[in-house]
Amino acid sequence: MVTRKQEFQSGSEVYHFLRDRGSVFIRMDAIDRAIVSGRARKGLSRVLSLYRSRESLSREDVAAFHRALAGWIVGAGAEVIGDERIVYPVAQSCSPDPGYHQCLQVLLMVAELHKAGYQRLRIAPGMSGSGFYWRCSITPSDNVGLNGWEPIEFGPNVVTYTSAAEDQYFGWTDTYGKTARQLAACFIERFPDVARRGIGRDRAYAGWFVEMLGAAENGRLPIFFGDWEIELAESVIPPPPVGVTSTGQ
Template structure:
C-alpha cells in the first residue's frame, strides 16, 4: 500500500474520530491554489492505480481522498476544530423519532437520579426498518460496552415499531421524567442493579444524546457492516477497553505469546477480544471477500496445514461476520471451529 494512501487514510481516521469538524474554506482554497493538496492527491491516485477495486478498496480510497481534502481545509494543522452541535429547539416531526429520543432522554433522567449503571444496547432490526434499544445493568454488559451477557428479566426492550414503551398502555404523552419514574416503579430489580456512579458512561451518554437530538441515533448492531469510531462507542464496564477498538491491542504474529490466548473452551466475549488482536484486512490490502475465502479454505482443510496468518485471519473475519450478521452468542459450530483454531495456535506456540 502506498505511503500517500496510508497517510491520507490516517488523516481521515483522525478527523472521523472527532465526529464533526470545521473546515476553513479559505485554507482549502489556498491549499488548492498552492498545489499542496493537489500534489498529495496526484500521488495518491498514481500510486493507487493498480490497487484492487472491490467495494472495500473503493471505500478505503475514498477515505484516503477525504483525509487529504480535509487536511487542506484545516490550515495544515494536525486536527481541525471540533464543531459544536446545533441546539435542538424542536422535537422531530416523525413520531417514531420522537419516541426514540424520549426513551434515551428517560435513561438520561435515570442517570441524573443516580442510576448510572443502567446501559443501553441499541441497533437496527434485521429488516433495517426499526430501531431497537435494550436497557440493562452494567454487570450484564460485555467488554465492548454494549453487548449483552444474557437475556431475560435483566433486559427490557423498546422498538420504534411499538406505539407504547415496554407495552405500557398508559405511557402515551408521558415526559422523559415521568417515564423514568414509571421505569423505577415497574422494573424495580433492574433499577436496583442500575444504582451507582459511572461518570465515564454517563458523560458518553450526554454526548450521544446530543447526537440523537440532531438525528444521529446510536447503532451498535445491524445486519450490515458497521464501522464505529472510538467516540461513538460506549466505554466498557470494569475498566476494560472495548473489543471494537482493539487497534492499540493488536499483536503481530512475531510477538504472539501464550499469554495472549484465551483459555481453552473460552466464552464468546473472551474469544472476541483475541480475534480482534489481528487485522485480517492487513491494513486494507485484503478485501472482505478475500478474507472470507481464506477462512473457508481453513475450515475445509486440516488446521495443521494452515499458516498462522490463515488461522488468525479466520478468527478475525468470523468475528466480523458473526458480530454483524448472526445472533450472539454464535452457533456451536462456529465456537467449535474457533476453539480448535485457538488450540492449534496454542500448540504451535508451546512448541516454540
C-alpha cells in the same frame, strides 16, 4: 421558535467547523437517516426556503447558502478525526417526526435515570433485522461486555424498546403523552430489579451518554448493530463498565 436565518447560521457554523478540521469520517447511513426523518430535514428545508425567498443573489451569496446546506448534510454524518468533536446546534424543538420523537424519548428517559442516580444503566441500540425498526435495550452495566454496550446475557435483566411499539414503551399501554421524567419513574416502578442493579456512579459513561444524546437530538440516533456489518468509529463507542479493563480485570 427557530427561524430560517437561525437554521442558516447553524448550517454555516457546522460547515466552517468541519472545514477547519480538514478531515472527517462520513457515515452515509447517518446522513440518510437525518435527511429522511431527522432534524437535518427541517434545517435543510428552512435554508432552502430562505434561499428561494431572495430575489437576486450574488456569487458570494450562493456560495454562502451552499455552505449552509453542506453543513447540515455533511454534519449529519461526520465524525471528526482526532480528539476534537463536532459541535451540534442546540436543539430548539422536538423532531416533527412522531416515530423519531418516540425513539428520542427512550434516550431522554435513560438520561433522567442517570440524573437520579442510576448511572449504571446502559443502552444497546440498533436496527431490527428488517431494517425498519430501531431497537434499544437497557441493562445494568454488570451485564455488559467490554465493548461497553453489548449485553452478556439476555433475559429478565434486559429491557427492550422497539419503535414498532410507537408510544407503548416496553409494552406499556398507559404511557401516551408522558414525559421522559414520567417514563423514568415508570421504569423504576415496573422494572425494580433492573433499576436496582443500575444504581451507582459511572461518570465516564454518563458523560458519553450526554454527548450521544446531543447527536440524537440533531437527527443521529445511535446504532450499534443491525443486519449488516457496522464498524463503529472510536469516538462513538462507550467506555467499558466501571471496574472492567481491556484484560477483563
